[in-house]
Amino acid sequence: MERVVLHACCGPCLLEPLDALRAEGFEPLVVYANPNIHPRAEYERRRDVLVEYAASVGAEVVEVPYAPVLWLEATAGLWRTPAERCRACWRLRLALAARVAAERGIDALATTLTVSPYQDAAALDEVAREVAEQAGLAYVGRDFRSRYQDAVRRSKELGMYRQKYCGCMLSEWEAAKARADRDARRAKEKGGAP
Numbered sequence: 226m227e228r229v230v231l232h233a234c235c236g237p238c239l240l241e242p243l244d245a246l247r248a249e250g251f252e253p254l255v256v257y258a259n260p261n262i263h264p265r266a267e268y269e270r271r272r273d274v275l276v277e278y279a280a281s282v283g284a285e286v287v288e289v290p291y292a293p294v295l296w297l298e299a300t301a302g303l304w305r306t307p308a309e310r311c312r313a314c315w316r317l318r319l320a321l322a323a324r325v326a327a328e329r330g331i332d333a334l335a336t337t338l339t340v341s342p343y344q345d346a347a348a349l350d351e352v353a354r355e356v357a358e359q360a361g362l363a364y365v366g367r368d369f370r371s372r373y374q375d376a377v378r379r380s381k382e383l384g385m386y387r388q389k390y391c392g393c394m395l396s397e398w399e400a401a402k403a404r405a406d407r408d409a410r411r412a413k414e415k416g417g418a419p
């Protein structure tokens with residue numbers, strides 16, 4: 226079976242890409258390389274859910290030690306420009322995963338990030354291809370977004386922890402603000418109804 230390093234952000238996002246790649250004949254080495262996640266307790270919670278699920282389906286996991294300073298350095302100066310910030314974040318995480326691929330003699334790279342409809346798919350694809358090319362890896366670029374609803378359903382059935390924000394401290398704040406804005410809008414609409 227051909228091996229591929231599958232960068233994975235969390236357990237729920239691992240479900241469908243792992244199955245899909247296995248169905249194609251790959252055996253993924255799951256790499257948890259996510260220094261973007263804040264705070265540490267959240268990082269560990271997502272990791273533990275992922276590790277537990279991977280063990281249940283016989284998938285090997287490598288964790289890249291948590292070093293949030295790498296994310297701070299990679300995104301410095303980009304905090305007010307989310308599109309650029311996310312590109313830098315993906316680049317960092319995929320480059321860390323690519324390093325594991327080199328260490329393990331694996332020559333292909335994929336990511337679970339492409340299951341999320343909340344990421345800019347075209348930009349992510351561009352960044353991932355660049356990282357893979359620079360590392361001398363083949364990019365197994367698969368758009369898993371059509372499987373997102375299945376991932377949500379299965380993660381609920383499995384009772385998996387499902388996070389409410391992408392990962393970094395800024396996304397936590399942005400998600401909280403979006404929820405507050407939505408609630409205020411709904412309250413206003415309700416108040417204005419006859």
Ligand code: SF4
Nearest residue numbers: 311314391392393396
């Ligand atoms: S929003 Fe998500 S992808 Fe963007 S910088 Fe934060 S953690 Fe990374």
